[in-house]
Amino acid sequence: MSERxxxxxREWPxxxxxxxxxxxxxxxxxxxxxxxxxxxAGGGVVHRLAHDLTFQGITEERDQGEAALSITVRDGARHVTHWVRVPAHLFSEIEPNGAHRGLRIDAAGGESVLIRFRAPARPETLDGIAAAER
Incomplete structure (x- = not known):
């Protein structure tokens, strides 16, 4: 079970x-x-928005005057941005062995967006592997 x-x-940016x-x-x-x-029970019905794409970034921004988080992923040359409008909570999820599992963003409207890594890993074990993506 991962630790959330x-x-x-104030630390989001x-x-x-x-x-x-x-x-x-x-x-x-x-x-x-x-x-x-x-x-x-730690579960629930999940709707997949994107699968096995390359993570490009997450930023805190303003969208129509409201706080928002934008998550950008890439599929080849195509970039896809998903907006979480009026985010209420941001959680980091890490496995007991220190492997990063991803993020959970709870929106004020009662929906959560989960960013899940294909393979949870400790960042230092992957240093330089995705260098071509930078």
């Missing part, structure tokens, strides 16, 4: 920048789930 750590909102630099080029899936269902 909430990132304080710095955290997102560091997370992007550390995980750029990793293979990810983006999933959408009902937050309440995730909290019940």
């Amino acid at each position: 750590t909430e990132i304080p909102r 710095v955290f997102c920048d560091g997370f992007t630099r550390q995980h750029h080029g990793w293979r990810v899936s983006l999933e959408l789930a009902d937050t309440a269902e995730l909290e019940r």
Whole structure:
């Protein structure tokens, strides 16, 4: 079971920048789930938004005056950006062995976006592997 750590909102810009630099080029899936269902028994119905694409980054931005997080992934030459509007919580998920599993973003509207790495890993074990993606 992974450990979930909430990132304080004031730290989001710095955290997102560091997370992007550390995980750029990793293979990810983006999933959408009902937050309440995730909290019940740790599961719930998940809708896959994107599968096995290359992570490009996550940034905190303003969208129509509201706080938003944008997640960008790439499939070959095609870039796809998914917006999480009015995010309420941002969590980092790390396995007991230190392997990074991904992120969970809970939106104020009751939906959660999950960024899942294809293979959870400790970032230092993958240094330089995705260098061509930078």
